[in-house]
Amino acid sequence: MTHPTLSHLAKDGAEIAVRVTPKASRNLVVEEGGVIRVYVTTVPEDGKATAAVAKLLSKALGVAKTRLVLIRGATSRDKVFRIDG
Template sequence: MGKPKQKDLPDLSHLAVAGAEIPVRVTPKASRNAILLIAQAESGQGVSLKITVTAAPENGKATAAVQALLARAMRIAPSDLELLRGATSRDKVFAYRS
């Protein structure tokens, strides 16, 4: 997995609130690693995250890549993120544990 430069990632440090749940939609085997912010005005939930990673969805490789990329954008350690739901799903929910 190639590391994207910090300037290429959105600043998600505002999500680093203890106990905060972070829902993401994952696309594995993409051409590049990226985090996209998608506005959801019709649902009233504000912004959702779509994360694309180059890792294949086998043996947890894609989930680990998503965790590392999300942590990098949030400017925290990957070990501070815990996967709550979606180990084998494209829709995942991470929780920030400080």
């Protein structure tokens, strides 16, 4: 399965909710029924999984990783990122 293009969501100030699955078999971003799921191979410790999610999500959105700001869910599987201009 290829990474979906989420560029239609890449608007300044947009908030993007994702459901994270750490320790997955591979890195993957999928959109299922309006829910964005991000699978990362990284373990959820010291923010490593969150950093991996930001990297994958920025690639799928087509925006620089520095424009993604985590606004909710630093230690949760449900995270919300905002795209800053």
